[in-house]
Amino acid sequence: xxxxxxxxxxxxxxxxxxxxxxxxxxxxxxxxxxxxxxxxxxxxxxxxxxxxxxxxxxxxxxxxxxxxxxxxxxxxxxxxxxxxxxxxxxxxxxxxxxxxxxxxxxxxxxxxxxxxxxxxxxxxxxxxxxxxxxxxxxxxxxxxxxxxxxxxxxxxxxxxxxxxxxxxxxxxxxxxxxxxxxxxxxxxxxxxxxxxxxxxxxxxxxxxxxxxxxxxxxxxxxxxxxxxxxxxxxxxxxxxxxxxxxxxxxxxxxxxxxxxxxxxxxxxxxxxxxxxxxxxxxxxxxxxxxxxxxxxxxxxxxxxxxxxxxxxxxxxxxxxxxxxxxxxxxxxxxxxxxxxxxxxxxxxxxxxxxxxxxxxxxxxxxxxxxxxxxxxxxxxxxxxxxxxxxxxxxxxxxxxxxxxxxxxxxxxxxxxxxxxxxxxxxxxxxxxxxxxxxxxxxxxxxxxxxxxxxxxxxxxxxxxxxxxxxxxxxxxxxxxxxxxxxxxxxxxxxxxxxxxxxxxxxxxxxxxxxxxxxxxxxxxx
Amino acid sequence: xxxxxxxxxxxxxxxxxxxxxxxxxxxxxxxxxxxxxxxxxxxxxxxxxxxxxxxxxxxxxxxxxxxxxxxxxxxxxxxxxxxxxxxxxxxxxxxxxxxxxxxxxxxxxxxxxxxxxxxxxxxxxxxxxxxxxxxxxxxxxxxxxxxxxxxxxxxxxxxxxxxxxxxxxxxxxxxxxxxxxxxxxxxxxxxxxxxxxxxxxxxxxxxxxxxxxxxxxxxxxxxxxxxxxxxxxxxxxxxxxxxxxxxxxxxxxxxxxxxxxxxxxxxxxxxxxxxxxxxxxxxxxxxxxxxxxxxxxxxxxxxxxxxxxxxxxxxxxxxxxxxxxxxxxxxxxxxxxxxxxxxxxxxxxxxxxxxxxxxx
Numbered sequence: 001x002x003x004x005x006x007x008x009x010x011x012x013x014x015x016x017x018x019x020x021x022x023x024x025x026x027x028x029x030x031x032x033x034x035x036x037x038x039x040x041x042x043x044x045x046x047x048x049x050x051x052x053x054x055x056x057x058x059x060x061x062x063x064x065x066x067x068x069x070x071x072x073x074x075x076x077x078x079x080x081x082x083x084x085x086x087x088x089x090x091x092x093x094x095x096x097x098x099x100x101x102x103x104x105x106x107x108x109x110x111x112x113x114x115x116x117x118x119x120x121x122x123x124x125x126x127x128x129x130x131x132x133x134x135x136x137x138x139x140x141x142x143x144x145x146x147x148x149x150x151x152x153x154x155x156x157x158x159x160x161x162x163x164x165x166x167x168x169x170x171x172x173x174x175x176x177x178x179x180x181x182x183x184x185x186x187x188x189x190x191x192x193x194x195x196x197x198x199x200x201x202x203x204x205x206x207x208x209x210x211x212x213x214x215x216x217x218x219x220x221x222x223x224x225x226x227x228x229x230x231x232x233x234x235x236x237x238x239x240x241x242x243x244x245x246x247x248x249x250x251x252x253x254x255x256x257x258x259x260x261x262x263x264x265x266x267x268x269x270x271x272x273x274x275x276x277x278x279x280x281x282x283x284x285x286x287x288x289x290x291x292x293x294x295x296x297x298x299x300x301x302x303x304x305x306x307x308x309x310x311x312x313x314x315x316x317x318x319x320x321x322x323x324x325x326x327x328x329x330x331x332x333x334x335x336x337x338x339x340x341x342x343x344x345x346x347x348x349x350x351x352x353x354x355x356x357x358x359x360x361x362x363x364x365x366x367x368x369x370x371x372x373x374x375x376x377x378x379x380x381x382x383x384x385x386x387x388x389x390x391x392x393x394x395x396x397x398x399x400x401x402x403x404x405x406x407x408x409x410x411x412x413x414x415x416x417x418x419x420x421x422x423x424x425x426x427x428x429x430x431x432x433x434x435x436x437x438x439x440x441x442x443x444x445x446x447x448x449x450x451x452x453x454x455x456x457x458x459x460x461x462x463x464x465x466x467x468x469x470x471x472x473x474x475x476x477x478x479x480x481x482x483x484x485x486x487x488x489x490x491x492x493x494x495x496x497x498x499x500x501x502x503x504x505x506x507x508x509x510x511x512x513x514x515x516x517x518x519x520x521x522x523x524x525x
Numbered sequence: 526x527x528x529x530x531x532x533x534x535x536x537x538x539x540x541x542x543x544x545x546x547x548x549x550x551x552x553x554x555x556x557x558x559x560x561x562x563x564x565x566x567x568x569x570x571x572x573x574x575x576x577x578x579x580x581x582x583x584x585x586x587x588x589x590x591x592x593x594x595x596x597x598x599x600x601x602x603x604x605x606x607x608x609x610x611x612x613x614x615x616x617x618x619x620x621x622x623x624x625x626x627x628x629x630x631x632x633x634x635x636x637x638x639x640x641x642x643x644x645x646x647x648x649x650x651x652x653x654x655x656x657x658x659x660x661x662x663x664x665x666x667x668x669x670x671x672x673x674x675x676x677x678x679x680x681x682x683x684x685x686x687x688x689x690x691x692x693x694x695x696x697x698x699x700x701x702x703x704x705x706x707x708x709x710x711x712x713x714x715x716x717x718x719x720x721x722x723x724x725x726x727x728x729x730x731x732x733x734x735x736x737x738x739x740x741x742x743x744x745x746x747x748x749x750x751x752x753x754x755x756x757x758x759x760x761x762x763x764x765x766x767x768x769x770x771x772x773x774x775x776x777x778x779x780x781x782x783x784x785x786x787x788x789x790x791x792x793x794x795x796x797x798x799x800x801x802x803x804x805x806x807x808x809x810x811x812x813x814x815x816x817x818x819x820x821x822x823x824x825x826x827x828x829x830x831x832x833x834x835x836x837x838x839x840x841x842x843x844x845x846x847x848x849x850x851x852x853x854x855x856x857x858x859x860x861x862x863x864x865x866x867x868x869x870x871x872x873x874x875x876x877x878x879x880x881x882x883x884x885x
Contacts (some may be wrong), residue, residue, distance in 0.1 A: 429629035
């Protein structure tokens with residue numbers, strides 16, 4: 001089989017696949033379009049809706065700003081100063097990334113809530129209740145604490161790619177150290193700061209767990225609440241959210257492209273700034289961040305776990321949800337890993353307008369917040385699958401298959417990225433050598449290309465697995481009745497304030513997500 | 526530049542062509558990479574496709590290997606039509622060995638498995654791999670991975686892998702450009718020996734005229750996607766078909782003059798011409814065709830610059846009466862110093878091309 005014929009076969013496979021991936025968003029847009037224009041305009045412009053938009057923007061901007069305020073100094077300290085314990089601080093400061101937002105929010109509420117742990121400690125002092133954490137401040141705190149590592153990692157990468165010769169040039173041209181920091185270092189870091197901040201904005205805009213637990217009514221929560229009232233209006237809100245997300249994604253792509261210019265050459269290792277008497281302050285700063293974002297949440301969860309065990313919560317209750325989470329996430333990871341291959345091959349080995357469009361379609365999941373994917377499938381399920389299944393006595397459209405499909409739509413991009421990167425590193429001459437040595441194109445791919453792509457494919461599959469384990473809104477909306485997973489278990493326990501019951505599944509999730517750090521932290525220094 | 530290899534070849538039957546390309550064409554978008562390329566490779570011959578980068582020589586190689594589909598023209602391999610109207614034999618059925626510029630060794634396989642890759646389904650795999658390792662002088666290194674080999678060793682593994690399935694023809698794409706200069710000459714001789722021992726026909730693509738001349742039986746000089754001149758290295762060096770070919774095949778001074786049949790009158794006096802010519806011409810004088818003298822015999826000049834490269838001395842002189850600078854090669858240790866007055870004359874007969882700005 002020639003390369004051309006093989007590409008045609010891949011195209012025949014990936015076209016329907018892409019159609020399936022586009023189906024939910026497409027259906028949502030169609031349904032949103034079906035809302036009568038006057039009603040749509042009235043709904044979108046009424047004060048309640050505008051408040052949702054305002055709250056969303058406020059949260060996105062304040063979280064991104066706060067994340068930068070925490071992460072930029074932290075990144076500078078760990079890369080460019082003689083901070084003691086730099087390696088340990090780097091790992092610890094990255095770790096909050098593994099705490100799902102709803103787990104973190106739950107921990108914050110149970111710690112700092114009106115009747116949380118802190119209040120318990122303060123009760124002997126006559127503190128009856130603490131100021132409420134619910135609303136903006138709670139959502140802002142939770143999202144900042146658990147998303148700032150995106151900026152941290154991005155700025156670290158930027159700092160490490162920075163050519164210290166530029167700073168030395170600035171010094172020899174007579175600028176003071178502070179002026180150099182401002183005019184040279186920070187200016188060059190701007191692309192990586194922007195890229196990280198935009199990732200945080202994207203995270204905030206699409207997050208459902210933290211805002212739901214903090215009861216702060218932004219887009220995702222409004223859509224979720226609308227769901228049971230009016231599907232058409234929920235679809236309308238979703239489309240607005242998709243538009244905002246796509247805008248942010250476009251900005252991220254632009255920022256990352258602009259950010260690559262200084263990473264081209266191999267820089268000399270940077271000169272570290274001596275902190276001197278600032279050492280203690282720097283240690284305190286890093287310590288405070290880690291305390292709030294990592295030690296407190298995990299500590300609180302551990303505290304509740306012990307409490308629960310003492311009150312007779314059975315640990316084995318968590319085994320069945322764990323199994324269900326593993327099964328659903330495992331299936332989604334396997335499906336995503338397989339589905340990624342034809343897209344990646346076409347995009348890299350048969351580049352063209354059509355394959356470019358296909359690949360971009362496969363990345364759509366990035367632009368769809370979980371709540372939107374869930375909503376689209378609820379829509380499809382209630383209107384299409386229900387009618388299809390009814391004659392066969394199948395009245396509940398929710399099924400494990402649908403759940404896995406929805407996960408795949410949302411998380412396929414995470415499998416595409418690493419697979420594509422690994423294929424780009426495989427020299428096409430290797431395949432051509434295999435061809436001239438008598439192998440057909442598919443056999444050349446099997447014996448040469450795929451083995452060399454293995455690490456990328458495995459990394460992608462692992463990432464899908466780990467994120468699908470944590471996914472909350474899709475699971476809430478689409479898991480079949482009785483299909484209780486770790487995420488839904490935490491959700492129901494938190495809404496009933498049974499913190500002890502949520503502790504074990506939450507700690508398991510945190511532990512499993514911690515594995516993803518292996519793929520996030522680059523081997524360094 | 527003598528070349529004795531063709532004399533060693535057995536008598537050639539006229540139709541024993543290993544490769545025959547006729548009117549081959551290939552464009553990439555609006556870029557015409559190969560335009561009406563025609564040539565034939567005799568069995569057992571080593572042909573170098575020589576040309577500047579972008580002249581289409583690598584595309585020609587990829588067309589022969591079947592890695593690209595031509596837009597037009599035909600390719601015969603050993604008398605079999607492999608590419609032509611309605612015919613396209615895929616690369617895995619062409620029995621063509623290809624050695625890439627970057628060697629393209631499979632990084633996840635040992636040397637042995639790399640060499641055995643093209644021997645799938647053959648009973649004599651083990652034996653053949655051992656033969657190949659011996660042929661390229663890598664016995665004992667079969668268990669290594671490519672990254673644990675030096676550049677020269679990788680190059681030989683790539684050659685062994687291409688030769689293992691006993692292809693009818695081997696194609697080499699800039700095979701020495703990734704080696705450092707010191708190693709290049711040695712590896713070149715080694716590759717030449719291996720190819721002759723394997724008795725295989727080969728096409729080598731290079732932009733290095735010295736490499737082409739020292740290795741190849743014949744050279745196909747390519748400009749702008751087409752074959753410009755085909756001949757022995759000596760033929761191309763001494764009798765280039767054009768001014769451009771003359772300049773590409775080695776350093777040359779172009780001296781304006783006026784031709785009257787067998788003689789051209791130039792600033793260096795009268796120069797005998799190899800081929801008679803009339804009118805305004807440019808006479809091609811290689812640096813070794815010029816002779817410097819202390820005084821008298823020749824045109825008056827001054828030494829402007831010189832470089833010493835051990836084996837010889839390169840001297841640039843400026844003529845006194847005409848604004849013309851000439852490159853002259855002398856034996857090492859010649860007594861010329863910068864600023865010294867000398868006289869220059871041409872030695873032997875030379876080629877001349879009509880002097881028009883767009884002369885080819």
